[in-house]
Amino acid sequence: MTTTNAQESEIRLAAAGDGKTKGNRTPVRYGLLGRTLGHSWSPQIHQRLGSAPYELVELEPNELADYVREGHWEGLNVTIPYKRDVMPLCDELSAAAQRLGAVNTLIRTEDGRVRGDNTDLYGFAWLLRRFCERHMGGLEAIAGRTCLVLGSGGASRAVVGALENAGAKPVVISRTGEDDYASITERHAGAVLVVNATPVGMYPSCPASPVDEATLAALPLLRGVLDAVYNPERTGICLAAEHLGLPSESGLAMLVGQAWRSSELWQGTDLPLELVESIERELRTLTRNVILIGMPGSGKTSCGHCLAELTGRTAIDLDQAFAERFGAGAGEVIEREGEEAFRRMETKVLADYGKRSGLILSCGGGVVTRPENLDLMRQNGTVVMLDRPIDQLSSKGRPLSRARGVKALAEERMPLYRSWADVIVGCTGSARGDAEEIRRLLGL
Template sequence: MEYGLIGAKLGHSYSRQIHNKAGGYAYELKALPTEADARAFLQARAFKAINVTIPYKKLVMEYCDVIDPAAKAIGAVNTVVQRDGRLYGYNTDYAGFAWLARRHGIDFAGRTVLVLGTGGTCATVTAVCKDAGAKAVLPVSRRGGKGTLTYDQAAQCKDAEIIVNTSPAGMFPNVGECLLDISGLPKLKAVLDVVYNPFRTELLLRAEDRGIPAYCGFEMLVAQAAYASELFTGTKMDKEAFIRTTSRDLKRDLSNVSLIGMPGCGKSTVGEGLARALNKPYVDLDEWIEQHAGMPIPDIFAREGEAAFRRYEADALAEVSKRGGQVIACGGGVVKTPGNTRMLRQNGPVLWVRRPVEFLAMGGRPLSTGREALRKMEAEREPAYRAAADAVVDNTSTLTNAVNAARAAFEKTFDYTR
């Protein structure tokens, strides 16, 4: 490997796609599951330049012949470049996180900041916050200890105004994990999570539920990669343009878009057309359930009842929604199960396909027993659809118009002018 990324687990990483956008070198991912593996790799020095991720950002410093003063002060290195047989260590996470905060107008000056996690990225984030004039930066870990809060203690920190998660909690494939209860933090102004897969961790979703601005670490990943790429090649780039364009384009490609709405409103037809328009794979959640249950949905309802079907549905969604880059058409009642909407929202926008009850298709749908039943169902479900949706797509005209509207709503998600 000449250029690439090392870390214990790399199944979540998008670094290869980002560095391929930078161009000029082939970038590989090399998982090193144990410390012994990492040490053997670093001792061999069989690379030109690498990025380093969890949990080796401190360990790698032992192998650097020269460490940039800023990285040394932070106590973590995430970029190593070999020149004339010597290893030079840098920390581009600092610039990446500072870019993320600046991009979203996060001002640390005079603020109390909780930093979740105690690894190398915690040290980097702490340095950015302190350099920006934070009033207090309080590290948080599972065990706590000298100068460190436990998560229970952090949940009672009434002065906390900004939270930054630097731990792997909630990261793919362990999506849904969140160690901090933020409900008791009255002064909370913003939440940032350096995790970028999924795009919305449970921590970020909890913040959004409270109307608190919440931002994932994808832009930080792209920004630090831009700074690392300059160190790799020794060539300056227009980093601002690269970060903005690459963040938008890659997030667009990697994001899901999920369709919800009443049974028979056209989610499947619109979804198939949208998948073609966006060049994304299409997943019909009901078809996925039938394949894995080994029977048609009407038979599931007849033999096991609606409650059993909802369990099948939630299990299917938990599996499907972890992956990115898909168009997912959901069953009409997907919003009935607590937690399903959160799974849909973690990796992309949710679109509500609307069609008047009079025009809803009814064949083969166990709960669509008549127009009056559908009207009652619509009245019951409309608040849930509205709460779940990022946008509404009208499906009362042509299929082409509906697909175009869905595509426009999806693309607006990545509009950097907003």
């Protein structure tokens, strides 16, 4: 079912403990300090920025003070839940850190002092400016206008600061108080931008959103949605915005932008700003899934394995993953429990793999019959249709193709395949040829 995937394990850091430093004694040069660091792309980003080696440092609260004050490190990023806890441990704080009441970057100065800074402000400001220029005509589109910031934690403070610097009127939405989630449409119908600064929708609890599509639809002046969460690529709130025809973007550019500024502070040098978009593009290409759809018998599994060999990724045949998970194949489940039960179970398997990164997923032919499956694919993937002529399709070993006939299935499904696909590849006659064409089209 799988092939060796060095890229996936490197980028996702999915294995527990992979690349992590426990305790408060191991020296590191640069790193990310937090409590539970299940995944992070920061090591790969800082490798490109020159601030490496960069490690993940997991600490319990009782270890924090000793590590910050006495640990052997040169520069650290700080994430949940320690962005405020490290502030009293610093000898000095930048103006940004003082203003926001949170620190995400620690610098060990030449005389051994600990300086706290906040580069999240820079990272979100970079994302905000680019988004407004691309989709709203520039930052003037939010000047003097209401922008809703969902959440009141450390990320929220950076978002609010960047919006204030841009001349916007940020309103923080939290679970309590007058400006709570229930009051959004009643009190803030004039909002032009919504920003998610909560962890809701972050991998692996995705796709999820702090507000539903109906809430966004009820904001008549809304022109865009941003999310500080960077994994998955399309978070739940971004997918909801897409359904409404609104531009949206998650937080990968913010992540790279804040890392770029942190690296400058640690290395004491100016770095090319072009690195931000360059690294962002590389990460998107490496972490985005390739999801193969098409008629039963179109060659998705064979193509997926060939593409895995060409790219060094992992290929997953979702029909085989289904059988391994439930102990029975599609035909047996359909015969025993019916097609509807099979489709619900198939969606569970897709939901599990669709939220991961850097995979090649070969889907069953009927995956397009459940509309909810599209968001499960698009949250972190590019959907590729293999378009093979009907007269070249076989129904052997395919219960629904035999029962209904290939032509009847094609009439039902072909419009769905075409509407779901980001890329359509006409089959070349060989799985290797199809894989090479996909690799070329997607720049893998």
